[in-house]
Amino acid sequence: MSRLLRIDTSKQTYSFDPMGAYEGLGGRALSSRLVSREVPPTCHPLGAKNKLVLATGMVTGRPAGSSGRLSVGAKSPLTGGIKESNVGGSFAQRLARLDLMGVVLEGKPEAGSAPVTIIIGKNDVTFEDASDLRYLGTYETVKRLMAKHGEKASVLCVGPAGDTCRQNASIQVADPNGRPARAAGRGGMGAVMGSKGVKAVVIVESGSSPAIADKDAFKAAAKRWVEIIKGHPVTAEALPNLGTAVLVNILNEAGGLPTKNFRSGRFDNAGDISGEKIAELIKARGGEVKEGCHAGCIIQCSQAFHDKEGKYLTSGFEYETVWGFGSNILVKDIDDIAMLDRLCDDLGLDTIETANAMAMAMEAGLVAWGDGKGAIELLKSVYDPKSPMGRIIGGGTNYVAQAYGIDRVPVVKNQAMPAYDPRAVKGVGITYATTPMGADHTAGYSVAQNILGVGGNVNPLTKDGQVELSKALQIATAAIDASGFCLFVAFAVLDTPDGVECMSNMIQAAYGKPFTADDFINLGKSILKDEFAFNAAAGFTAAHDQLPEFMSETLPPHNVTWDFTTEEMQAVKAV
Amino acid sequence: MPITVNCFATLAQYSPPGGQMDIAPGMTTGKLVDLLGIPRDGVKILFVNGLRVDLDAPLKDGDRVGMFPAVAGG
Structure with missing residues (x-):
């Protein structure tokens, strides 16, 4: 039977509870439902009333390809709204193998308490003093915890940024190689974990595969699933061979690659930071061109990037990060960008938010535009808990902008914009403006239809059809985030008539209850309703659904502006 | 007439x-x-x-052409 593990961090007590009102929910459906029902929308995100939910997907842990995702939810200290940050790594599957749909961290220890590592066993929880791990980077933290608890231990943890509750702190999840390169990055979930005095959560028990009600039906659907994913050129070839940074060149050609803090849609040195270039370097230096972030991934978009000496430096080196520390701040040296990625993972910081914070530091003249080495040195200040500069950088984009009086601030609901200029990719601009998450591309990835010709075609430069597109994608994405499947399956699913049906069939077979493609879409809608309702109760209105003021400036090369009013976009929220 | 042509990803060759x-x-x-x-x-x-x-677009002097196979990421 599926269970929910509740941990009171103030008393260091726990209980393994039946799912109760949350029966049948997983992933984002569970995290957003629980937060919307149990967390007061106006509470302080770092206070005792906030709850941090680690929720495994509905089919996670079962033999269904690319289904190992974890949904991390809470009220966000960055946006002040509800947050769901979705992440790979081994942790979600290991939770599922203990029949746990979720772990809820509640309460808050007294000020001055020692941080703890929480060890989850099959039917028990232990709390270890983590004083020796405080302010330690995530790589060393995971190394020490695995040395102590064994090679099979699955770990998620915060770095120095989370230890000190900085509002851009991530939670880093170890991959099958024990590398904490997978981030629940967005929205400061690491600060919430840090506020509860938790340095790391470790699963030692390997458990067993969760129940499947109809094994034959599951097997048949899972087989069709492999055909769908392996039969699409994006999921079968482009992502495994060139990684996500394959997008650098195409966004640059389309004139939508944000450059120098969203001043242009083209970067002269795009080729130097492209997925093609990265793959070439990885091969030459003996790294891994393709890797799964969790066992059983049938896409394998991750990689292991080695430095000039051929030593492992980082993985999960994604397009967003490459853009953020690349064209966004005019850095063309891919080794500098890779080091900035490694530092973010080790410090426990979201790369998108940190890269935009760095752009603010460059606007302020703290570091020169294009100075990768200077950016590296500035970022290292986050390691020092006593460094005021480190505190400012770790606070995120708007925090830096406010400290230095910068008004060109690329945020929506205080969260930084990702790697697609919304003036030249208008569909994703609708998503940035309207998703309950703050600026977030994954919440409704209209880039697929605007630029990539996946799932149809919608002109990126005009307003026609963008609101409807973003709405449909936000609904489908919420459901995928609940299922436990990686969002990248959507590239194949959108182009396959029975794609949603196949995912629904796996859910139906796992739980032994009818679950149709319509149910899948309705699940997505119910999640968005929970999230919109939470934000409304937290004080968000239509006025918050807008892009920053400077988006009215023209963007070369297409000389386009952002021309949607908040009223025009409200239809997205009528789910 | 001169044009600029760039082929990307698996088409780079x-x-x-x-x-x-x-x-x-x-x-x-x-x-x-x-x-x-x-x-x-x-x-x-x-x-x-x-x-x-599409494949039927006429080209002009100085055009910048970019070609891609199926790609995605994010």
Whole structure:
């Protein structure tokens, strides 16, 4: 039977509870439902009333390809709204193998308490003093915890940024190689974990595969699933061979690659930071061109990037990060960008938010535009808990902008914009403006239809059809985030008539209850309703659904502006 | 007439030297794909001056052409 593990961090007590009102929910459906029902929308995100939910997907842990995702939810200290940050790594599957749909961290220890590592066993929880791990980077933290608890231990943890509750702190999840390169990055979930005095959560028990009600039906659907994913050129070839940074060149050609803090849609040195270039370097230096972030991934978009000496430096080196520390701040040296990625993972910081914070530091003249080495040195200040500069950088984009009086601030609901200029990719601009998450591309990835010709075609430069597109994608994405499947399956699913049906069939077979493609879409809608309702109760209105003021400036090369009013976009929220 | 042509990802091998080409006036994007020896169904996304076009778009002096196979990420 599926269970929910509740941990009171103030008393260091726990209980393994039946799912109760949350029966049948997983992933984002569970995290957003629980937060919307149990967390007061106006509470302080770092206070005792906030709850941090680690929720495994509905089919996670079962033999269904690319289904190992974890949904991390809470009220966000960055946006002040509800947050769901979705992440790979081994942790979600290991939770599922203990029949746990979720772990809820509640309460808050007294000020001055020692941080703890929480060890989850099959039917028990232990709390270890983590004083020796405080302010330690995530790589060393995971190394020490695995040395102590064994090679099979699955770990998620915060770095120095989370230890000190900085509002851009991530939670880093170890991959099958024990590398904490997978981030629940967005929205400061690491600060919430840090506020509860938790340095790391470790699963030692390997458990067993969760129940499947109809094994034959599951097997048949899972087989069709492999055909769908392996039969699409994006999921079968482009992502495994060139990684996500394959997008650098195409966004640059389309004139939508944000450059120098969203001043242009083209970067002269795009080729130097492209997925093609990265793959070439990885091969030459003996790294891994393709890797799964969790066992059983049938896409394998991750990689292991080695430095000039051929030593492992980082993985999960994604397009967003490459853009953020690349064209966004005019850095063309891919080794500098890779080091900035490694530092973010080790410090426990979201790369998108940190890269935009760095752009603010460059606007302020703290570091020169294009100075990768200077950016590296500035970022290292986050390691020092006593460094005021480190505190400012770790606070995120708007925090830096406010400290230095910068008004060109690329945020929506205080969260930084990702790697697609919304003036030249208008569909994703609708998503940035309207998703309950703050600026977030994954919440409704209209880039697929605007630029990539996946799932149809919608002109990126005009307003026609963008609101409807973003709405449909936000609904489908919420459901995928609940299922436990990686969002990248959507590239194949959108182009396959029975794609949603196949995912629904796996859910139906796992739980032994009818679950149709319509149910899948309705699940997505119910999640968005929970999230919109939470934000409304937290004080968000239509006025918050807008892009920053400077988006009215023209963007070369297409000389386009952002021309949607908040009223025009409200239809997205009528789910 | 001179144009700039860049082929990306798995099509990179078809890029002309230095990305520069001289073509007959009025040539279409489809004919250009043929001229470069790329199977037509291998080109998923075609840009001319940053705008998506099909294989029947006529090319002009100084155009910037970008060709891609199916790619995605995010």
